[in-house]
Amino acid sequence: MIQSMNEFFQKDIISVRDFDKQKLESIFDATNKIIKLKPNDRREIGRGKTLGYLFYEPSTRTRLSFEAAIASIGGTSIGISNISSSSTQKGESLADTVRIMSIYSDVLVLRHPLDGSSRFAAEISEKSVINGGSGTEEHPTQAIQDLFTIKKEKNKIDGLKIGIVGDLKYGRTVYSLLSALSYYDVDVHLISPESLKIRTDSTYEIKKRFSFTESTDLEEYIDDLDVVYVTRIQKERFPDEEEYIKVKGSYVIGLDITKKMKDDAIILHPLPRLDEISAEVDNTKQAKYFKQAEYGMYTRAALLGLILNEKGF
Amino acid sequence: MIQSMNEFFQKDIISVRDFDKQKLESIFDATNKIIKLKPNDRREIGRGKTLGYLFYEPSTRTRLSFEAAIASIGGTSIGISNISSSSTQKGESLADTVRIMSIYSDVLVLRHPLDGSSRFAAEISEKSVINGGSGTEEHPTQAIQDLFTIKKEKNKIDGLKIGIVGDLKYGRTVYSLLSALSYYDVDVHLISPESLKIRTDSTYEIKKRFSFTESTDLEEYIDDLDVVYVTRIQKERFPDEEEYIKVKGSYVIGLDITKKMKDDAIILHPLPRLDEISAEVDNTKQAKYFKQAEYGMYTRAALLGLILNEKGF
Amino acid sequence: MIQSMNEFFQKDIISVRDFDKQKLESIFDATNKIIKLKPNDRREIGRGKTLGYLFYEPSTRTRLSFEAAIASIGGTSIGISNISSSSTQKGESLADTVRIMSIYSDVLVLRHPLDGSSRFAAEISEKSVINGGSGTEEHPTQAIQDLFTIKKEKNKIDGLKIGIVGDLKYGRTVYSLLSALSYYDVDVHLISPESLKIRTDSTYEIKKRFSFTESTDLEEYIDDLDVVYVTRIQKERFPDEEEYIKVKGSYVIGLDITKKMKDDAIILHPLPRLDEISAEVDNTKQAKYFKQAEYGMYTRAALLGLILNEKGF
Numbered sequence: 030m031i032q033s034m035n036e037f038f039q040k041d042i043i044s045v046r047d048f049d050k051q052k053l054e055s056i057f058d059a060t061n062k063i064i065k066l067k068p069n070d071r072r073e074i075g076r077g078k079t080l081g082y083l084f085y086e087p088s089t090r091t092r093l094s095f096e097a098a099i100a101s102i103g104g105t106s107i108g109i110s111n112i113s114s115s116s117t118q119k120g121e122s123l124a125d126t127v128r129i130m131s132i133y134s135d136v137l138v139l140r141h142p143l144d145g146s147s148r149f150a151a152e153i154s155e156k157s158v159i160n161g162g163s164g165t166e167e168h169p170t171q172a173i174q175d176l177f178t179i180k181k182e183k184n185k186i187d188g189l190k191i192g193i194v195g196d197l198k199y200g201r202t203v204y205s206l207l208s209a210l211s212y213y214d215v216d217v218h219l220i221s222p223e224s225l226k227i228r229t230d231s232t233y234e235i236k237k238r239f240s241f242t243e244s245t246d247l248e249e250y251i252d253d254l255d256v257v258y259v260t261r262i263q264k265e266r267f268p269d270e271e272e273y274i275k276v277k278g279s280y281v282i283g284l285d286i287t288k289k290m291k292d293d294a295i296i297l298h299p300l301p302r303l304d305e306i307s308a309e310v311d312n313t314k315q316a317k318y319f320k321q322a323e324y325g326m327y328t329r330a331a332l333l334g335l336i337l338n339e340k341g342f
Numbered sequence: 343m344i345q346s347m348n349e350f351f352q353k354d355i356i357s358v359r360d361f362d363k364q365k366l367e368s369i370f371d372a373t374n375k376i377i378k379l380k381p382n383d384r385r386e387i388g389r390g391k392t393l394g395y396l397f398y399e400p401s402t403r404t405r406l407s408f409e410a411a412i413a414s415i416g417g418t419s420i421g422i423s424n425i426s427s428s429s430t431q432k433g434e435s436l437a438d439t440v441r442i443m444s445i446y447s448d449v450l451v452l453r454h455p456l457d458g459s460s461r462f463a464a465e466i467s468e469k470s471v472i473n474g475g476s477g478t479e480e481h482p483t484q485a486i487q488d489l490f491t492i493k494k495e496k497n498k499i500d501g502l503k504i505g506i507v508g509d510l511k512y513g514r515t516v517y518s519l520l521s522a523l524s525y526y527d528v529d530v531h532l533i534s535p536e537s538l539k540i541r542t543d544s545t546y547e548i549k550k551r552f553s554f555t556e557s558t559d560l561e562e563y564i565d566d567l568d569v570v571y572v573t574r575i576q577k578e579r580f581p582d583e584e585e586y587i588k589v590k591g592s593y594v595i596g597l598d599i600t601k602k603m604k605d606d607a608i609i610l611h612p613l614p615r616l617d618e619i620s621a622e623v624d625n626t627k628q629a630k631y632f633k634q635a636e637y638g639m640y641t642r643a644a645l646l647g648l649i650l651n652e653k654g655f
Numbered sequence: 656m657i658q659s660m661n662e663f664f665q666k667d668i669i670s671v672r673d674f675d676k677q678k679l680e681s682i683f684d685a686t687n688k689i690i691k692l693k694p695n696d697r698r699e700i701g702r703g704k705t706l707g708y709l710f711y712e713p714s715t716r717t718r719l720s721f722e723a724a725i726a727s728i729g730g731t732s733i734g735i736s737n738i739s740s741s742s743t744q745k746g747e748s749l750a751d752t753v754r755i756m757s758i759y760s761d762v763l764v765l766r767h768p769l770d771g772s773s774r775f776a777a778e779i780s781e782k783s784v785i786n787g788g789s790g791t792e793e794h795p796t797q798a799i800q801d802l803f804t805i806k807k808e809k810n811k812i813d814g815l816k817i818g819i820v821g822d823l824k825y826g827r828t829v830y831s832l833l834s835a836l837s838y839y840d841v842d843v844h845l846i847s848p849e850s851l852k853i854r855t856d857s858t859y860e861i862k863k864r865f866s867f868t869e870s871t872d873l874e875e876y877i878d879d880l881d882v883v884y885v886t887r888i889q890k891e892r893f894p895d896e897e898e899y900i901k902v903k904g905s906y907v908i909g910l911d912i913t914k915k916m917k918d919d920a921i922i923l924h925p926l927p928r929l930d931e932i933s934a935e936v937d938n939t940k941q942a943k944y945f946k947q948a949e950y951g952m953y954t955r956a957a958l959l960g961l962i963l964n965e966k967g968f
């Protein structure tokens with residue numbers, strides 16, 4: 030199907046909400062193809078193409094993942110990784126910066142603190158815009174990476190029991206992940222301190238499509254989960270430190286927790302992590318967060334390849 | 343002519359004053375050739391070549407334009423975009439930094455606050471030096487880009503009536519543009535607040551070659567101009583804020599102004615802009631400043647191609 | 656030998672102490688091969704490979720040298736040159752940063768202020784780690800560059816009289832250089848102010864393998880030396896300024912000194928320099944520090960080529 034028609038050609042990637050199951054599966058297929066290709070063949074996919082990136086928030090991980098992805102398919106990247114050294118110091122508007130960058134490159138990646146920034150950029154840009162994280166709710170390429178990892182490591186997504194642990198209030202990753210999961214038939218269990226529970230306004234739409242349970246106790250269902258998706262809990266997000274100290278320990282994945290988990294369960298994390306997963310867990314067979322980072326490079330390479338090539342690759 | 347002899351091979355590009363009409367036209371011809379080439383053929387021109395950049399002043403626009411240019415002809419770029427993170431913190435001289443960078447690369451781009459810095463660098467460098475903006479008067483690749491845009495959009499330069507609007511005192515772009523225009527037979531009209539008029543010391547030489555008129559009123563001749571070149575007016579440049587507020591509004595190009603302009607007149611701007619051109623103007627057919635940015639990438643690619651290839655391309 | 660077996664394939668480059676004479680000579684042979692190759696052939700060596708760099712200390716020189724090196728063999732580079740804009744701001748551990756970067760790239764370069772950081776990184780990394788300078792004692796690629804320069808310019812290393820001048824206490828370059836020289840039969844003379852003498856704890860092992868003399872007088876043996884290796888003396892390193900002023904002038908290489916040197920002696924410097932070598936010396940035939948910078952790019956390209964290719968190149 031990818032051969033004869035490619036629905037992503039010259040399209041923008043703004044929000045997981047614009048996707049559906051079939052679109053996600055197309056990207057997964059393309060990613061599997063990327064992984065199987067020999068490096069020399071892989072580099073034909075984006076040969077001579079230029080990715081332009083505009084990072085209005087620091088994000089080394091996402092920037093390097095895209096830079097590695099475009100390099101792996103034979104292209105190159107230029108951009109601004111740090112707004113403070115850019116023309117915007119001179120007061121240039123986002124619109125102008127996007128327009129110029131879209132002249133210099135074949136595809137654009139934008140990371141921006143404001144909701145709606147990528148959709149706005151896409152209207153202005155001459156080239157496809159990929160949302161590299163915006164506002165509090167959207168990080169579509171992270172969600173694609175997360176779901177690809179689940180499918181690759183568990184051989185399926187439908188039917189899985191998925192726990193999402195940590196700061197569910199502020200992390201944009203979680204909202205994109207939930208949106209993506211809503212296209213599948215999964216059991217989602219949200220685990221967080223009371224003060225970091227998911228925002229109900231943001232999940233209104235998701236709730237219409239699938240239900241999830243919530244609790245504050247990590248261990249309650251831990252032995253039943255197929256996927257444990259861990260996020261950072263940031264101290265500064267707590268109204269008072271007392272409360273932080275109270276919950277802090279409850280959300281650390283250590284060997285004690287992994288032993289309670291199913292043998293074939295997997296632990297994911299968007300990274301960077303602080304101490305919410307102990308280093309000792311890295312060597313367990315459940316630890317898949319580094320694999321997840323690797324898949325992130327391949328899913329981005331696949332997405333770029335689809336956007337840049339009319340008939341796919 | 344480009345085929346059999348290429349006068350730019352391994353030469354420095356320091357000042358528009360070193361040029362003449364024939365040299366400018368050679369670059370325009372090469373630029374038209376670049377534009378027509380298929381991407382694969384274009385990438386043969388600079389295949390495997392490395393552009394080294396040294397930016398002692400921030401300039402995202404110029405840096406990215408050069409990075410996109412060298413990428414488009416198959417080369418790569420390395421360099422320092424932000425002096426604060428460089429060896430010069432350890433007190434290294436410009437001479438040493440230039441010499442080393444010229445060892446690492448095939449062609450050098452220097453942006454530096456001091457007049458004469460590029461000429462100095464060219465004496466030291468083992469490779470060609472391109473002035474990416476120096477001091478208050480030189481920005482030759484911007485002037486080339488500007489004239490190419492005029493020629494491309496108006497089909498000629500000789501005989502045109504060109505208005506230059508805004509801060510004519512501090513912008514290096516204007517001095518380079520005037521120098522370049524002095525090789526042509528044009529009518530130049532300078533429009534600026536009294537306190538931001540062109541510096542007479544800097545135009546002494548230009549005045550010997552062609553005359554220009556000056557006024558403070560944007561609208562006076564607006565219906566007669568073929569080209570309206572707008573520059574930023576920076577608030578901090580005014581001796582007192584009162585005066586700034588007084589003139590501010592008079593130099594904003596809005597739809598009211600474009601309607602008074604000739605239908606086939608063009609509006610240019612070196613960018614970034616603040617509010618001296620209203621966003622509503624972007625969609626008029628006179629607005630050519632984004633096209634100008636695109637041509638900037640191509641003129642730089644052409645220049646690099648000529649410098650790097652003995653027989654041109 | 657390089658053709659049939661390459662001992663550097665997928666190996667780490669952590670410390671000169673892990674080397675021996677034969678290993679150094681292998682790299683020198685590979686470097687000579689790199690220099691002789693035509694650019695097109697050279698670019699086959701690292702075609703499509705990605706170098707990932709992590710710089711926890713600023714070092715424009717070393718970073719650009721590696722970037723130029725990987726570009727010269729057809730590869731590309733991605734990385735973090737300035738820790739302050741990276742994920743480590745979010746508190747990520749060195750271990751995690753290294754692991755992720757090793758997923759994104761084919762070979763890793765790490766610059767870090769702590770002793771042992773590179774060896775630690777190598778244990779974690781999925782790809783080869785090259786120490787780009789760590790702690791106070793290790794900078795192996797600088798030492799390789801230094802010895803290659805000596806061999807190339809003097810046609811031998813054994814039998815030479817080598818003076819090392821300046822700050823011998825704090826510069827990591829000196830310790831790596833001494834370790835590398837200990838594999839050869841050389842006469843080493845250390846020249847420094849009393850307060851910047853070499854640290855005896857660090858040279859304990861070296862002293863077992865070869866002896867060196869020490870003095871505070873630059874001119875004493877200057878007419879007898881084949882190589883004069885100069886390092887920066889940093890004012891802030893002195894216990895009091897009085898002492899700095901006292902010794903400052905004594906360690907400046909000017910034309911007066913070069914005239915006392917042998918005609919075929921060579922002057923080296925790891926760069927950047929301040930005023931410890933006068934600019935007037937740059938044009939003497941003894942000045943080889945810029946040549947040394949050039950060789951640095953080639954030795955790094957050779958090392959990368961050996962690490963990346965099973966059978967060498």
